[in-house]
Amino acid sequence: MDSFELNKVMGAILGTLLFTLALNIVSGGIFASHSPHKAGYEIEAKDDKGGQKQAAVEPQIPLENLLNEANPEKGASIARQCVACHDFTKGGPNKVGPNLYGVVNRDSASHEGFNYSNAMKAKKAKWTFEAIDKFLENPGKVVPGTSMTFLGLRKATDRAAVIAYLNKQADAPAPLPKPVAVNATPDAQKKDGDKKDAEKKDAPKQKDAEKKDAPAAEKKEMPAEKKDAPAPAEKKDAPAKQ
Ligand code: HEC
Numbered sequence: 001m002d003s004f005e006l007n008k009v010m011g012a013i014l015g016t017l018l019f020t021l022a023l024n025i026v027s028g029g030i031f032a033s034h035s036p037h038k039a040g041y042e043i044e045a046k047d048d049k050g051g052q053k054q055a056a057v058e059p060q061i062p063l064e065n066l067l068n069e070a071n072p073e074k075g076a077s078i079a080r081q082c083v084a085c086h087d088f089t090k091g092g093p094n095k096v097g098p099n100l101y102g103v104v105n106r107d108s109a110s111h112e113g114f115n116y117s118n119a120m121k122a123k124k125a126k127w128t129f130e131a132i133d134k135f136l137e138n139p140g141k142v143v144p145g146t147s148m149t150f151l152g153l154r155k156a157t158d159r160a161a162v163i164a165y166l167n168k169q170a171d172a173p174a175p176l177p178k179p180v181a182v183n184a185t186p187d188a189q190k191k192d193g194d195k196k197d198a199e200k201k202d203a204p205k206q207k208d209a210e211k212k213d214a215p216a217a218e219k220k221e222m223p224a225e226k227k228d229a230p231a232p233a234e235k236k237d238a239p240a241k242q
Pocket of ligand 1: 083097098108109110111116118149153
């Protein structure tokens with residue numbers, strides 16, 4: 001191969017590269033490609049009123065099951081939203097809303113001495129677990145014209161917790177409905193598994209909880225544990241608080 005021939009080859013290669021480059025520039029002009037302002041996809045999601053949308057995605061857990069898993073103590077803290085208008089104690093007063101002691105399975109609009117709205121009087125229903133659940137989700141929608149001006153509790157677990165709490169505010173709490181079998185999706189199975197684990201762990205957990213409730217008494221009896229857990233030592237410094 002002499003140098004002349006080599007030049008030809010090099011020229012051909014260079015030419016090709018130049019041509020490609022030119023093509024790129026020209027096509028770039030024709031098919032303008034905008035790079036996105038933000039990487040990734042925009043996913044549109046309504047965040048509030050998520051109820052309907054969530055329902056489509058999340059598998060709905062039946063109320064029966066939620067009630068069985070519900071924690072009445074959590075319910076009590078959620079029910080602080082109600083105390084501006086409701087008293088929960090036996091023989092307690094009617095406030096803006098009627099006294100709710102023993103409301104579970106009580107006839108609607110039946111509490112003595114409370115001036116119910118016509119809408120509520122017309123409802124003529126029993127406050128079963130389910131009826132309360134529906135009502136609390138959206139009072140104004142379930143009983144249009146109700147004087148309970150409360151937006152509602154959107155989360156099913158919150159409602160179940162409140163209902164579990166309400167159920168305890170009674171002479172004889174109603175028995176909780178039996179949990180129903182849900183299609184065993186992998187998720188559900190996993191949850192079951194978790195639950196079993198949780199049950200296993202229950203015993204020590206409870207002990208912990210007891211300790212928290214009565215730290216002063218237990219501390220003295222179990223000096224060995226103090227070494228492992230420095231936290232209780234703090235409590236020792238401030239026993240007056242207990
Ligand atoms: C702004 C005040 C207000 C708040 C907050 C409120 N309620 Fe009410 N509630 C009322 C009034 C008023 C009524 C009577 C409604 C009617 O007559 O239409 C009522 C009625 C009820 C009833 C039906 C009682 C019956 O005897 O028929 C239930 C159950 C109830 N409320 C539960 C709750 C729970 C649980 C909460 C908290 C999560 C709550 N309410 C929060 C004002 C309120």
